[in-house]
Amino acid sequence: TQLLEQSPQFLSIQEGENLTVYCNSSSVFSSLQWYRQEPGEGPVLLVTVVTGGEVKKLKRLTFQFGDARKDSSLHITAAQPGDTGLYLCAGAKGGKLIFGQGTELSVKP
Amino acid sequence: ETGVTQTPRHLVMGMTNKKSLKCEQHLGHNAMYWYKQSAKKPLELMFVYSLEERVENNSVPSRFSPECPNSSHLFLHLHTLQPEDSALYLCASSHRLTGMASPLHFGNGTRLTVT
Numbered sequence: 366t367q368l369l370e371q372s373p374q375f376l377s378i379q380e381g382e383n384l385t386v387y388c389n390s391s392s393v394f395s396s397l398q399w400y401r402q403e404p405g406e407g408p409v410l411l412v413t414v415v416t417g418g419e420v421k422k423l424k425r426l427t428f429q430f431g432d433a434r435k436d437s438s439l440h441i442t443a444a445q446p447g448d449t450g451l452y453l454c455a456g457a458k459g460g461k462l463i464f465g466q467g468t469e470l471s472v473k474p
Numbered sequence: 475e476t477g478v479t480q481t482p483r484h485l486v487m488g489m490t491n492k493k494s495l496k497c498e499q500h501l502g503h504n505a506m507y508w509y510k511q512s513a514k515k516p517l518e519l520m521f522v523y524s525l526e527e528r529v530e531n532n533s534v535p536s537r538f539s540p541e542c543p544n545s546s547h548l549f550l551h552l553h554t555l556q557p558e559d560s561a562l563y564l565c566a567s568s569h570r571l572t573g574m575a576s577p578l579h580f581g582n583g584t585r586l587t588v589t
Contacts, residue, residue: 369516374514398577398578400578400580405582406582406583407478407564407566407580407581407582407583408517408564408578408580409580410577410578410579413577453517455517455578461519462519462578463516464516464517465516466514466515466516467516
């Protein structure tokens with residue numbers, strides 16, 4: 366049973382387009398983290414959201430934590446080829462960090 | 475510079491070989507982790523060490539054997555692996571255990587191929 370579902374699993378877009386990645390669960394998390402993993406490298410933390418309804422911005426990336434702390438979204442405005450990578454969400458629950466299966470994003474010039 | 479260094483980056487081994495993966499963190503963190511990353515699957519937590527004591531072992535087969543000699547170093551000893559063990563093995567560290575929303579710092583992984 367997949368505790369954290371990410372959608373879409375794959376996304377291929379042109380430079381300049383906007384996109385949204387979703388991370389959904391039926392479970393409540395105490396916090397949620399987003400990571401980006403580039404080919405040949407390990408995941409790198411982008412942001413941690415803790416409060417229900419919280420919105421955080423990181424340049425062209427906007428992260429939102431659902432009011433009930435069960436889901437989260439990542440919106441990228443005007444995507445760039447440098448945004449290409451695997452985006453992972455991870456929820457903290459019961460002393461553990463549970464990862465989604467990831468969204469593979471490809472931004473073509 | 476990730477602060478977490480893994481060696482080797484690539485490893486090809488036969489099913490009867492014995493090899494070890496090494497991880498070193500330079501961040502002064504107290505917790506270290508081994509994760510397995512396979513295509514289209516979530517990261518699988520294998521082992522967790524906190525202050526050099528193993529605190530979690532997620533039903534990992536005994537052909538994987540971890541060792542944490544101090545808070546900066548973590549090893550994963552491999553023997554008689556199966557082809558389905560081929561994956562990217564990631565080491566990570568955190569200031570505290572992840573239940574406290576402490577972010578993970580990952581190494582760049584060891585790409586393991588079992589032939």
